Amino acid sequence: MELEKLKMGATPLKETDVKEGKVLSLAMTPDLSYAWDNGVAIGRYLEELKNGRIIARKCNKCNRIMLPPRMFCELCWRATDEWVYCKDTGTVNTFSICYVNWDASRIPPGQPPHIPAVIHVDGASHFMGILHVLGEVDPDDVKIGMKVKAVWKKPEEREGSITDIMYWKPLRPAKSKKATGRR
């Protein structure tokens, strides 16, 4: 057999075929809403974020201090043992400079891009990273290996969410004067 000889299905449509009603379609938005329980480990993690602290969980068998915290060690397959506070500083393991919003809309020219990063948090075990975003930094100045510090919301504005940390900024002030905040 050869694909070239196959009668191949899938009739391509253009956007205009739909808009002009050449083919009919039905549009619907599902009506779903959820309330996710935070659970034991992440529940405490979020409570501590509200207090302006980052907390991890330690397994006394492999000695890993794990972030995000978890009530069981997935490697030793046993319950974890204790809570351990981390610092609110860390190291950029990798980053991106993103000109697209989550819904695929584009950031208008002149507006600062998103700078998502994987941050290895001081006090957690090697390679225990979290996803967050950087701010107060010129995108050109961001480097892998850069030391960063969490910038917290004011205590009265915190709500027990990962966004209680607004962003992470360079631990040492950047040389460039173009430094911008996030959005």
Added chain:
Amino acid sequence: MGQRVAIIGAGMTKFVRRAQETGKELAWQAAKAALDSCGLTLKDIDCVSLGTAPDAFDGVHMKGEYLSDGSGGWRKPYIRHFVGGGTGVFAPIHGWFHVASGVFDTCLVVCSEKMSSCHPHPQGAFKTIFDHTTEQPLDPTLIWIFALEYNRYMQTYGISKRDIALVSVKNKKNAMDHPAAQLPMEITVDDVLNSELLAWPVNRLDISPASDGAAAIVLAGERTARRLTDKPVWIEGVGWNLDTAYWATRDLSYPRYVEKAARMAYEMAGIKEPKKEIEIAEPYDPFTYKELHHMEGLLLADRGEAPQLLVDGVTQRDGDRPMCPSGGALGVGNPISATGLMKVIEIFLQLRGEAGKRQVPGNPTCGLAQAWGDLMQVGTVIVLKNR
């Protein structure tokens, strides 16, 4: 093990941005073509295995049930499985279980995907891939994790964007010879680098498109396979592996889960030196750097060395180690699960000498296809041989 298993037939639809057909109509077209290709009818099929990606794309709950009639599953042992982007290569592995166990003698494996239903784009569905409590409040887009991994890969080995962009040039050009291709084109490295910057280091032409499409293959046990075809292609090794879903805690420069999956498949297939024995491969390439990243995980290149093989032309169709001769996800298109099975079909055709204009020289006897998915941490690998 009960018996050896061969692929004896294959079929697929075109890959397009938006198809008029529903997901089940696409499934039917691909499945019928696969049965026709080996002269079988649905009556000859003992069981059906369906692979399809998240229900959220279609907005249909329990897509396995929804696609079951188009896949030929009614009144038969039928089951759907799902491992994200890794689904398309897990599908033949899943079919292989059924036949290798000796419980069934034939299995129809179908992968169908309709990403266009999530209109105007599936970003809302992709967002739900991230952890709902610790990540989604940051408003991530799926491109973030790829951009972060891409950057880490470049930094660890000192690789340039220019070298990685060559993957897009190669694969989109290869796709010009694929009759199902959605994005076949002849472009330059500068075209890739000058295309819209979405999330540095990822430009638009670094990314495969959203697609609609379906693919299907027919599996048979050894005796049946030899009776039905002169050119069975044997499934000699299968492997799959899952790494931690705390993705930010992984070494992003190296896909360890792909290596573990590959080692499992190589051991089963008796492959000791993959660089020599795997003559042709279809690593999963939804993003440019992933083809290179995956070649290294598959042990087909040393760590950080895949870009040099690409620059030296080794991975071109006429090179020593052709990669994605089909045109891959970047060129043929990326209807998630159907992409992986399209890759398996390409190796099947190449090992039969039936790949037409895409045929690599040298009568290859052993090849592999690989896919990758979930939250970047599942690897699925299948090794095929023609004798």
